[in-house]
Amino acid sequence: MFFAxxxxxxxxxxxxxxxxxxxxxxxxxxLYSEVEHMQKLEQxxxxxxxxxxxxxxxxx
Amino acid sequence: MSKGISELWKEEDWWAVWIGxxxxxxxxxxxxxKIPKVGxxxxxxxxxxxxxxxxxxxxxxxxxxxxxxxxxxxxxxIGIAAMKTxxxxxxxxxxxxxxxxxxxxxxxxxxxxxxxxxxxxAMWALLLGLxxxxxxxxxxxxxxxxxxxxxxxxxxxxxxxxxxxxxxxSLGVPGLMVAWIVTPTVVIFMYRYGTxxxxxxxxxxxxxxxxxxxxxxxxxxxxxxxxxxxKKEDLTLAVGMTLIFTVLMMIxxxxxxxxxxxxxxxxxxxxxxxIDSTGAxxxxxxxxxxxxxxxxxxxxxxxxxxxxxxxxxxxxxxVCFVESKPDAPRPNAMEIWYRFPKFVIGFVAASLxxxxxxxxxxxxxxxxxxxxxxxxxxxxxxxxxxxLAFIAIGLESNFKDxxxxxxxxxxxxxxxxxxxxxxxxxxxxAWIAFMLLFPNSI
Numbered sequence: 417m418f419f420a421x422x423x424x425x426x427x428x429x430x431x432x433x434x435x436x437x438x439x440x441x442x443x444x445x446x447l448y449s450e451v452e453h454m455q456k457l458e459q460x461x462x463x464x465x466x467x468x469x470x471x472x473x474x475x476x
Numbered sequence: 477m478s479k480g481i482s483e484l485w486k487e488e489d490w491w492a493v494w495i496g497x498x499x500x501x502x503x504x505x506x507x508x509x510k511i512p513k514v515g516x517x518x519x520x521x522x523x524x525x526x527x528x529x530x531x532x533x534x535x536x537x538x539x540x541x542x543x544x545x546x547x548x549x550x551x552x553x554i555g556i557a558a559m560k561t562x563x564x565x566x567x568x569x570x571x572x573x574x575x576x577x578x579x580x581x582x583x584x585x586x587x588x589x590x591x592x593x594x595x596x597x598a599m600w601a602l603l604l605g606l607x608x609x610x611x612x613x614x615x616x617x618x619x620x621x622x623x624x625x626x627x628x629x630x631x632x633x634x635x636x637x638x639x640x641x642x643x644x645x646s647l648g649v650p651g652l653m654v655a656w657i658v659t660p661t662v663v664i665f666m667y668r669y670g671t672x673x674x675x676x677x678x679x680x681x682x683x684x685x686x687x688x689x690x691x692x693x694x695x696x697x698x699x700x701x702x703x704x705x706x707k708k709e710d711l712t713l714a715v716g717m718t719l720i721f722t723v724l725m726m727i728x729x730x731x732x733x734x735x736x737x738x739x740x741x742x743x744x745x746x747x748x749x750x751i752d753s754t755g756a757x758x759x760x761x762x763x764x765x766x767x768x769x770x771x772x773x774x775x776x777x778x779x780x781x782x783x784x785x786x787x788x789x790x791x792x793x794x795v796c797f798v799e800s801k802p803d804a805p806r807p808n809a810m811e812i813w814y815r816f817p818k819f820v821i822g823f824v825a826a827s828l829x830x831x832x833x834x835x836x837x838x839x840x841x842x843x844x845x846x847x848x849x850x851x852x853x854x855x856x857x858x859x860x861x862x863x864l865a866f867i868a869i870g871l872e873s874n875f876k877d878x879x880x881x882x883x884x885x886x887x888x889x890x891x892x893x894x895x896x897x898x899x900x901x902x903x904x905x906a907w908i909a910f911m912l913l914f915p916n917s918i
Binding site for chain 1 (some may be wrong): 559585587588589590591592593594595596597598638643646647648692693695726727730731753754755756758760762763766767769770771772774776777780814842843846850851855859913916917918
């Protein structure tokens with residue numbers, strides 16, 4: 417009942433939980449394949465690496 | 477030799493492989509329909525059993541869940557009948573009630589606010605089982621359906637489909653350094669520390685805690701426990717510890733990182749390498765920003781891929797070194813094969829098939845493989861098998877047995893020391909990889 421109530425600890429102890437609520441982040445998946453937006457996260461990392469590689473080439 | 481062949485239909489390990497591969501085969505042939513789940517809900521508990529699309533209720537999932545119950549019952553009962561471990565007439569009522577309890581565990585876990593805490597179905601299933609066994613007691617007829625190892629091993633064969641080897645290159649060399657150098661080092665350190673330094677008698681518990689701490693919490697604990705044939709109580713203890721510390725680390729690590737002003741990519745990689753479950757990693761990473769969330773999640777994903785390898789190595793190590801008597805000669809190849817937990821072969825084979833046959837057949841498109849086969853079928857069924865297993869573990873455990881395995885707090889000592897070592901080593905490696913050697917890699 418307590419966990420389902422949406423009441424989180426005050427102060428910094430509840431900061432991450434309030435952030436999860438505000439951003440609707442599911443913190444319960446055990447494995448990467450259970451994270452709903454994992455494909456998006458992987459895609460963005462791919463893009464970040466591409467951009468980093470381009471900027472390295474430009475500097476050279 | 478005849479005994480060797482009869483193993484194929486008399487041993488639980490082989491039945492886990494057969495059932496796993498029947499499901500995988502039918503999935504690849506697109507014969508298996510989308511597996512139903514207990515849905516998310518916020519205020520209305522019944523919403524968990526409704527199918528909602530664009531805010532509209534378009535149906536219920538009770539009937540599909542009944543279909544799933546029937547399907548799982550038939551599949552597992554075939555194995556039970558062949559193995560003759562328990563009478564089918566005894567197995568059926570126990571299994572049905574355990575399936576209903578698994579639905580209740582999912583129902584608890586799928587409340588939206590509960591999800592924000594990072595409390596997964598595994599914890600609720602375990603608690604539910606423990607609550608029954610330690611209050612009213614688990615009746616014999618119910619325990620007849622509690623085939624813990626059978627469910628775990630079948631779930632692990634299906635888990636193999638989610639372990640895609642090519643994902644390890646997602647973050648390049650720095651990601652590999654954080655995930656694949658630190659992890660084996662921490663496993664070896666923790667196992668040695670547990671068995672040699674604090675002299676834990678229970679070697680299985682030491683390796684399960686080491687795997688859970690360094691790889692990915694509950695999933696790694698399940699795989700390792702099955703690979704070394706640990707007792708259910710050992711798995712319960714390790715899972716309990718990892719679930720509690722995961723929530724604590726998810727809450728306090730990002731706050732600490734923000735307070736000291738650490739680079740967010742470094743912080744993300746650090747949390748990805750140390751917090752046990754992926755959901756908590758994503759939540760903690762998100763606190764630092766989008767970049768940190770992405771790096772944290774991908775580091776964790778690369779680490780997840782190690783589960784198969786770890787289960788394989790632990791199984792071999794146990795057969796060759798732990799199970800054999802100290803003065804006995806090393807077992808030969810035939811003996812290793814005879815004693816090797818065969819479901820591990822199914823687990824690794826499923827991973828190799830999906831990594832090197834199914835993904836290339838889909839033109840290397842991971843997303844397509846996940847959308848067509850993994851997400852709708854194998855992943856959901858794996859979750860059901862694990863949930864059934866945790867209910868069964870809870871039903872078969874009691875607090876007295878759990879307390880007797882505490883060895884004066886040695887498992888907790890191992891977890892705390894091991895996790896501290898993991899935190900230091902991962903931070904050092906993440907700094908070397910992302911800041912020193914490849915500062916502009918991302």
